[in-house]
Amino acid sequence: MKNYDVAIIGAGAGGLNASFEAINLGKKVVLIDKFKPGGECTWSGCIPSKALIQIAKEVKTAQSFAPISIDSKQIMKKVRALIETAHQGESVDVLNEAGIDYVNGYATFKDANTLHVEGLEIKADKIIIATGSSAAVPPIKGLNHVNYLTNSSIFLQEELPKEIIILGGGAIGVELSQAMQRLGVQVQLVEMEETILYREEQEMACMLQTTLEQEGINFYTSHKAVEVKEDDTGITVVIEQDGNKKTITANAILLASGRKPNVEGLNLEEIGVTYHSRGIEVNEFYETSIPNIYAVGDVVGPYLFSHTGGLQGKQAIQNAFADKKEGINFQHVAWCTFTDPELARTGMTEKQAREQYDNRIQVYTLDYSDLDRAIVDEKTKGKAKVICDEKGLILGASILGERACEMLCELQILKSHNIPFYSLQKAIHPYPGYSELLLMMSHEAYNNQ
Numbered sequence: 001m002k003n004y005d006v007a008i009i010g011a012g013a014g015g016l017n018a019s020f021e022a023i024n025l026g027k028k029v030v031l032i033d034k035f036k037p038g039g040e041c042t043w044s045g046c047i048p049s050k051a052l053i054q055i056a057k058e059v060k061t062a063q064s065f066a067p068i069s070i071d072s073k074q075i076m077k078k079v080r081a082l083i084e085t086a087h088q089g090e091s092v093d094v095l096n097e098a099g100i101d102y103v104n105g106y107a108t109f110k111d112a113n114t115l116h117v118e119g120l121e122i123k124a125d126k127i128i129i130a131t132g133s134s135a136a137v138p139p140i141k142g143l144n145h146v147n148y149l150t151n152s153s154i155f156l157q158e159e160l161p162k163e164i165i166i167l168g169g170g171a172i173g174v175e176l177s178q179a180m181q182r183l184g185v186q187v188q189l190v191e192m193e194e195t196i197l198y199r200e201e202q203e204m205a206c207m208l209q210t211t212l213e214q215e216g217i218n219f220y221t222s223h224k225a226v227e228v229k230e231d232d233t234g235i236t237v238v239i240e241q242d243g244n245k246k247t248i249t250a251n252a253i254l255l256a257s258g259r260k261p262n263v264e265g266l267n268l269e270e271i272g273v274t275y276h277s278r279g280i281e282v283n284e285f286y287e288t289s290i291p292n293i294y295a296v297g298d299v300v301g302p303y304l305f306s307h308t309g310g311l312q313g314k315q316a317i318q319n320a321f322a323d324k325k326e327g328i329n330f331q332h333v334a335w336c337t338f339t340d341p342e343l344a345r346t347g348m349t350e351k352q353a354r355e356q357y358d359n360r361i362q363v364y365t366l367d368y369s370d371l372d373r374a375i376v377d378e379k380t381k382g383k384a385k386v387i388c389d390e391k392g393l394i395l396g397a398s399i400l401g402e403r404a405c406e407m408l409c410e411l412q413i414l415k416s417h418n419i420p421f422y423s424l425q426k427a428i429h430p431y432p433g434y435s436e437l438l439l440m441m442s443h444e445a446y447n448n449q
């Protein structure tokens, strides 16, 4: 039996950040994972998806100058090579060197302070659950009898299929649909809501959908998949809209229609850790129903991002061992859908702000076509929107366009530190950069004071 200050289950963004934070506090740490360190982000999430997106972007640029052939076997190999490179920063050697004990195996609770991992018994004062989430399999007739792909299997494919049906128009489905379509796959995407990315600023989600349609993706929004079949010729999906059914076919199907928390097999019921369909129940400091057990990342939510999971992991350790208790301020969460153009967001949409602030808001918008740099780069498809309260503080912002993710971070600093948007106009921005767009918008905010 081994004794630790803290045992962490799951070596993804949440677990890795928690482990390093515990080492910083001088604690004895064991990190347990049934696979290699890195979690979904490294092996089947952010890293491979962004690698595929970047390759697809470069292919599209090359094709605008000359016809080129695409070898998807080479592309998939390259994606896996990039995963391995990213993994080097979090390998078992790196963890051990930092002082973290790494145990490879499936962890199950024996009691609130004891874990079983493949015959090994591990005792710890505090335990952090960071077991992540998996692709949900929607209850669609026939789906269980079909060879479907998920984010766990798509990046392991030898080559890309010729045609694919994607179920789900959230960030995962939309990012992969564009990357694959650009790499020669005919993509059909089915989404129940009226638009893709329905939680985003609607105007921008629609602009993005139009761009993707122009690239050749067939969208079936406001459609529900009701039946899936597979035979020698491929996959058939029956989709329904207002009671009318039609069928679509392809060689492959990818599930991107939601996530489920990884709570099974941990023995949580036995030890009294409460959970529901969206994850383990925690308070604002990530404490579960059992006082010495914490839970962070996708297994908790509400946001399923590496950066929120990582921050929760750090904070859970601080809450467990340090005097100050802290949780994420969910008003200041930012994220990005890494399509081309990117769609980045922080805080509220205009609709949410109008409802919450009874229309007492200021909305500043500007198109990328007004920006010299975007004109030169031929990246004029895009728009930024910043929503402020009466004092000029940012309530929310969305940017659709080239480098949107990086540009949003400038607004994110202002927003997180309660600095009025109009203050930006006093900061000199290099010309011709994309961030000049924000500077131009802040002039208007300054004049509005």
Ligand SMILES: Cc1cc2nc3c(=O)[nH]c(=O)nc-3n(C[C@H](O)[C@H](O)[C@H](O)COP(=O)(O)OP(=O)(O)OC[C@H]3O[C@@H](n4cnc5c(N)ncnc54)[C@H](O)[C@@H]3O)c2cc1C
Residues within 6 Å of the ligand: 009, 010, 011, 012, 013, 014, 015, 032, 033, 034, 035, 036, 038, 039, 040, 041, 042, 044, 045, 046, 047, 049, 105, 106, 107, 108, 130, 131, 132, 133, 151, 172, 262, 265, 266, 296, 297, 298, 299, 304, 305, 306, 307, 308, 309, 338
């Ligand atoms: C295609 C795709 C693209 C994405 N892109 C982005 C992006 O661009 N930006 C972003 O911020 N987020 C992105 N995400 C989301 C991001 O990957 C997750 O939010 C993040 O990985 C969650 O981290 P985590 O630590 O909670 O869980 P995970 O990374 O899932 O780690 C959980 C770990 O726990 C292990 N585990 C589970 N149960 C046990 C057990 N009983 N015993 C031992 N080990 C166990 C698993 O093997 C796994 O390694 C993407 C997700 C997908 C699917």
